[in-house]
Amino acid sequence: MNAYLAFKALHLIAVISWMAGLLYLPRIFVYHAETKENVGQSETFKLMEKRLYFYIMNPAMILSWIFGILLIHSQGIISLDFLWMRIKLGLVIILTAYHFYLLAVLKDFQANNNTKSSKFFRIINEVPTILLIIIIFVVIFKPL
16 A cells, blocks of 8 residues: 555545534534533533543544654655645644634633633634635645
């Protein structure tokens, strides 16, 4: 089996899993922000958020990075000379920063310290979608 294609397949699987979490967690935050009065429901959301972040999103992000680095390594470090690759990496770094921002929000919810509205979470839920669209176009069209 071609190692490059195996790494590519595993990278795509990990990215899809990571994106699913990045899109779903803020949606859970929307509903959690709307349940200030219902302690039982709030506790359920806390558990869902924690499990999603630590059992799905973190491993998927780590595997996305590992297989992405293996893809670059298998093609040679020269692949970093391409503009499209530098743009993609920059956007993935922003996506990773967003991932860790969601951790900070999760910790606020866990400590019952959330001050943001459900509308805020509806808006930031669009960040990974926009980044994903740009990343896909950059990778497919490979601008000079």
